[in-house]
Amino acid sequence: MILDTIARPPSLVEKVCQSLAAIARRDRADEENWLPTERELAAQLGVSRSVVREATKRLEQQGLLEIRQGLGTRTVNHLHKPLTGALELLVPEETERLRQLIEVRLMVEPENARLAAERATAKQITTLRAVHEKLALADSFEDSVMADMEFHRTLAVLSGNQIAGLLMQSLSELLQVSLKHGYKRVTPATAIKQHAAVVKAIEQRDSAAAARAMHRHLVTACNDLELN
Structure with missing residues (x-):
């Protein structure tokens, strides 16, 4: 008997990545916009700050966000990096x-x-x-x-x-x-x-x-x- 694979639901980090990536794609027309603070994003998305932190790190690695210590996080268009x-x-x-x-x-x-x-x-x-x-x-x-x-x-x-x-x-x-x-x-x-x-x-x-x-x-x- 062969069973169908059960799709794994996306994690909270993946869901936050999707939300932030949508913002980055919208802003990528040569405009670099600053995101709300980590605390504000966590409150708006209803997740912990650690989830937001992990999501932004992933998107930075993908070239969609840039995290600048002391300044915040902004959308960028560095997909080639x-x-x-x-x-x-x-x-x-x-x-x-x-x-x-x-x-x-x-x-x-x-x-x-x-x-x-x-x-x-x-x-x-x-x-x-x-x-x-x-x-x-x-x-x-x-x-x-x-x-x-x-x-x-x-x-x-x-x-x-x-x-x-x-x-x-x-x-x-x-x-x-x-x-x-x-x-x-x-x-x-x-x-x-x-x-x-x-x-x-x-x-x-x-x-x-x-x-x-x-x-x-x-x-x-x-x-x-x-x-x-």
């Missing part, structure tokens, strides 16, 4: 990390572009166009890197797949390193042209063309890094 630390331990050699990053991007980003062409709203496509124009107008090395990174993260969001968006956010630091290496060798001109091709395909709702354009762009990025 845990993955970045793990990658540096698992793949200590930077060149190999960048090579593996390109492999992952080739698996994921053409599909992000394809889905964006199918799912993105007109407003979202306008946002993507504006982000693309930031790279075209960038007048410094740092601005080019940040605009390029924003383009790829925005595209992931436009795919409509929240896990894809989170993945690109989590890879932010490594992506930034990759872009810096690339822009030390080449100008942004090619990236601007290839990003424009992706945007155009998405605007035309041509999912296959969007995927091809993104794949072509990533192959170029790999060549620029001289990782082949």
Whole structure:
């Protein structure tokens, strides 16, 4: 006789984590807000201060909260931190990390572009166009890197797949390193042209063309890094 597994109800700590994570997700649009004190949170949620303390520590490890001694706890958008630390331990050699990053991007980003062409709203496509124009107008090395990174993260969001968006956010630091290496060798001109091709395909709702354009762009990025 085979019995169904009985689902374990979430613990108080897990429930508090869920409540606080919902606040952090709501605030993550580049706004960092301070939470009530530990005592106030415990009173509002009807739990002990030790439960609140454990929950905030867990969310800090996940990159959703930052605990600052003497000041309090605030929401942050550091979701990339845990993955970045793990990658540096698992793949200590930077060149190999960048090579593996390109492999992952080739698996994921053409599909992000394809889905964006199918799912993105007109407003979202306008946002993507504006982000693309930031790279075209960038007048410094740092601005080019940040605009390029924003383009790829925005595209992931436009795919409509929240896990894809989170993945690109989590890879932010490594992506930034990759872009810096690339822009030390080449100008942004090619990236601007290839990003424009992706945007155009998405605007035309041509999912296959969007995927091809993104794949072509990533192959170029790999060549620029001289990782082949």
